[in-house]
Amino acid sequence: MGLVQEMGARALQLGIPLSVQLDLTYRCNERCIHCYLDHEDHGEMSTDEIKDLLDQLAAAGVFFLNLSGGEIFMRQDFFEILEHARKLQFSVKLKTNAVMIRAAKAKRIAELAVESVQISLYSHKPEVHDEITKLPGSFKRTMEGARLLKSHGVKVSFANVLMKHNVNDYPEVQALAAELGVGYNVDATITPMMDGDRSILALNVDSTMLENVFHDPSLTGGSSDSFCAPPSGPLSIEDAYATLPCSAGHTACYVSPYGDVYPCVQFPFLVGNIRQQKFIDIWRESPQLQEVRSISVGDLQGCSSCVHGGSCSRCPGLAYMEGNMKGPSVQDCEKSYARTGVPSHNLLRKQAEAMTHPLALNIIEDASVRPGIPFVLVA
Amino acid sequence: MNNRTYIARATDVAARMIGDELMIMSGKNSSLFSLNETAAILWQAADGITPLDDIVEQKLCAEFEIDAATALKDAEAMVIELAEFGILQVSESPLSDSKPPAGA
Numbered sequence: 159m160g161l162v163q164e165m166g167a168r169a170l171q172l173g174i175p176l177s178v179q180l181d182l183t184y185r186c187n188e189r190c191i192h193c194y195l196d197h198e199d200h201g202e203m204s205t206d207e208i209k210d211l212l213d214q215l216a217a218a219g220v221f222f223l224n225l226s227g228g229e230i231f232m233r234q235d236f237f238e239i240l241e242h243a244r245k246l247q248f249s250v251k252l253k254t255n256a257v258m259i260r261a262a263k264a265k266r267i268a269e270l271a272v273e274s275v276q277i278s279l280y281s282h283k284p285e286v287h288d289e290i291t292k293l294p295g296s297f298k299r300t301m302e303g304a305r306l307l308k309s310h311g312v313k314v315s316f317a318n319v320l321m322k323h324n325v326n327d328y329p330e331v332q333a334l335a336a337e338l339g340v341g342y343n344v345d346a347t348i349t350p351m352m353d354g355d356r357s358i359l360a361l362n363v364d365s366t367m368l369e370n371v372f373h374d375p376s377l378t379g380g381s382s383d384s385f386c387a388p389p390s391g392p393l394s395i396e397d398a399y400a401t402l403p404c405s406a407g408h409t410a411c412y413v414s415p416y417g418d419v420y421p422c423v424q425f426p427f428l429v430g431n432i433r434q435q436k437f438i439d440i441w442r443e444s445p446q447l448q449e450v451r452s453i454s455v456g457d458l459q460g461c462s463s464c465v466h467g468g469s470c471s472r473c474p475g476l477a478y479m480e481g482n483m484k485g486p487s488v489q490d491c492e493k494s495y496a497r498t499g500v501p502s503h504n505l506l507r508k509q510a511e512a513m514t515h516p517l518a519l520n521i522i523e524d525a526s527v528r529p530g531i532p533f534v535l536v537a
Numbered sequence: 538m539n540n541r542t543y544i545a546r547a548t549d550v551a552a553r554m555i556g557d558e559l560m561i562m563s564g565k566n567s568s569l570f571s572l573n574e575t576a577a578i579l580w581q582a583a584d585g586i587t588p589l590d591d592i593v594e595q596k597l598c599a600e601f602e603i604d605a606a607t608a609l610k611d612a613e614a615m616v617i618e619l620a621e622f623g624i625l626q627v628s629e630s631p632l633s634d635s636k637p638p639a640g641a
Contacts, residue, residue, distance in 0.1 A: 161569045165560055172556050221553040221560060249551030249562050271549035271564040313567075 165221075169409045174219035175441055177410040179423050182208065182239065183228040184415055188255055189292040190278075192321050192361050194349045195228065202415035205235040207433070209242045211413065214437040216246040226253035226423075228415070231263070240270055249273045253317070256303025257296055264306035274313040276343070277304050280323075282330035290323055308338060315341030320371065321348060321361040332376060344377055347489060350479050352426050359489075368496040386497050389466045399456035403474045407450035411441070421450050425475025427483065450474070450483070459484050464503035466494045544592070544616050545585030545632035547624050552580075565623045575601075576615055583625060585632035589616065 159167070169176040183202050184195045203211070215223065223243055230236055230252060243250050252267070256277045259267075267275065277300060281287040284297035291297075307314050316335045318328055328344055335342035346368055350356045363371070371377060378385045393401060402408055407421035407429070414420070417432040419440050429447045430440030441447065453474070456462050459482070461472060471494070476487035486504035494502050501509070546552075549564025559577035561570045572580060575597065582592045590609055597608045619625035626632055 161571060165555055165569070165571075168555055168558070174555060176555070216553070219553060219555060221551065221555070221562075247550065247552040273551065273562070273564075273567060 166405070166409060169219070170405075172219075173442070175215070175409060175411055176220065177222040177224070177405070178215055178220050179224040179226060179410075179412045180208075180211070180215075181226050181228060181413070181415050181423070182230050182233050182236065185232040186227060186229040186255075187232060187257055187293060188229065188296060190280075191290055191292065191323070192319060192348050192358055194351045194358065196351075196353065197228065200416060203417055203433075205238060207417070208235075208239050211417070211432055211437065212239070212243055212246055212248075214432070216248065218438045218441060221249055222251070223248035224251045224253065229258070230254050231258040237263075237266060237270075240267075240272070244270045244272075251276065253278075254303075255291070255296065255300055256307070257293065257299040259303030259306055261306055264303070264310045264312065267307060268310035268312050272312065274315060274341075275307055276315050276317045277307075279304075279316040279318055279331060279334075281327040282334050283327060286324055286327060290321070304338060304340060308340060313341070314338075315343055318342065318344045319348070320344060320346045320363055322363060323361070325363045325367050325371075328371070329376070344371065346371055346493070347473075347476075349424055349476070354479065356479075362489075365492065365496050368493065369499075372493075372497040388498055388500055389469050389494070391465055391467055392463050393455060393467045395456060397455075397468070398462050399454050401455040401468060403453060403455060403458070403472065406474060407447050411447075413437075419444075421447070422475050424473060425450075425478055425483075427475075427478055453484055457484055458486075460486050460503045460507060465500060466498075466502055470494050470502070540629045542589040542613065542616070543585060543587075543628045543631050544579065544583040544589055545626045545628075546580060546583045547626060550624050561624050563623050568622065570622060570624060575611075576619065579612060579615060580619065580625060585626070589613070 166176060183199070184197050185199055186197050189197070225240070231254060233239070240250065250272050252272055252275045254275060254277060279287065279300060280290045287297035288294055304314055316331060318331050320328060332342050346363060348359055348362050350359060373382050373386055375382045406425050410422065412420045412423040413432065418428055419430045419432060419437070420426055420428060427446060427450065429444040432440065455468070461470065464470065470490055472487050472490045474483055476489050477483055477485050480487060486502065488504065491502040491504045494500070495505060547564065551562040553560055557574070559572040559580065561572060561580070562568070563570070578596050578600070579592060582596050589612060593608045593612045594605055597603065597612065598605050616625055616627050620627045
């Protein structure tokens with residue numbers, strides 16, 4: 159076990175929130191078509207509130223602090239916040255579209271020893287990128303920001319969310335990253351809106367393309383064979399009850415611009431608000447967090463006996479948004495199927511349900527159906 | 538080391554106590570270090586102004602009931618190692634650690 163894993167295990171044992179994502183604002187200078195956020199300002203935290211929160215997070219043991227949004231540079235006080243975070247010795251990562259980064263900002267980010275900056279890039283074609291961001295000229299400015307950061311020695315990576323509009327472009331985006339000497343991460347998950355609206359899931363790539371992505375060795379580090387191998391079977395009962403679904407709520411959590419605390423940015427189950435309670439009290443005593451922490455893989459309905467066992471990427475947050483935090487996440491069932499060709503327990507169950515009433519109208523409430531997945535039927 | 542030695546925490550690191558271990562991540566290459574109790578005491582006391590021998594006497598000798606000469610010799614070896622990892626600065630003259638990270 160490496161030192162990072164050891165640190166995580168120790169934090170879990172001690173109940174320490176090792177990692178927090180803090181969204182500074184939901185305001186943004188772009189309007190990405192796949193974005194799950196409401197960009198209006200409904201009363202975001204003030205500078206002093208955020209600095210006080212950072213003090214609390216440091217005292218609670220938080221080591222990794224991810225600052226995101228919205229767009230972080232929409233906040234006029236961003237560097238005041240970042241300087242305070244670095245004085246508190248957080249390992250800080252930034253997520254940004256880099257549109258507003260010029261030489262002065264790049265220099266300050268480097269001087270403040272930010273661990274890394276993740277930049278959203280959707281295509282190597284300006285017209286495709288700009289069509290997704292809805293900000294004309296954004297590709298050019300994003301690339302300029304990335305180059306400036308890189309020139310100042312900042313570790314940069316491109317985050318390439320895949321959707322129908324750009325799925326064929328990822329090899330060239332990857333090549334662009336290599337040319338610049340920056341990292342590259344691809345994500346084929348479109349997240350539902352935080353208010354529950356699932357209509358943007360229609361932007362998801364279809365199953366054939368998803369399968370191609372998962373089988374691309376350039377994305378799996380050459381380990382497609384193992385990544386796409388048939389699942390090894392469900393976990394033993396003992397292992398299932400000893401395995402946690404993920405770190406959300408255990409060693410990680412998310413804080414919104416309004417002080418709302420959630421297990422994860424993708425898990426909109428409100429567990430407290432730091433405007434009403436101290437962070438450490440929420441972390442230690444929130445009944446909602448206790449509920450999340452009580453769930454092991456063994457408690458998951460259907461998933462605990464699924465053939466994909468411990469190799470599934472099931473997200474508890476996506477499952478929660480589909481109606482049951484102990485239930486399956488259809489989006490992850492689809493990924494497991496696209497990856498291995500083996501349907502999950504959940505997909506098989508839905509197929510059996512549909513076959514039981516072949517002529518009845520059967521609306522699958524949680525369908526994020528990608529064309530090509532044969533097992534979720536609407537008759 | 539014949540002259541007095543001064544040590545200061547590197548400002549480009551991330552650091553946090555996780556239980557009784559001090560975890561430090563280097564700002565240069567993101568290497569992660571776990572400092573034992575002695576190293577943690579030295580690192581936390583490294584204000585750039587207090588000489589190392591004073592730190593050893595005040596923080597280590599009192600805490601661990603060891604003789605100053607032995608403790609100083611061990612501490613000197615330890616700070617050199619921490620400096621090689623880039624998480625500590627070592628100098629024969631005072632270093633200013635009181636200023637915040639550059640850009641403030």
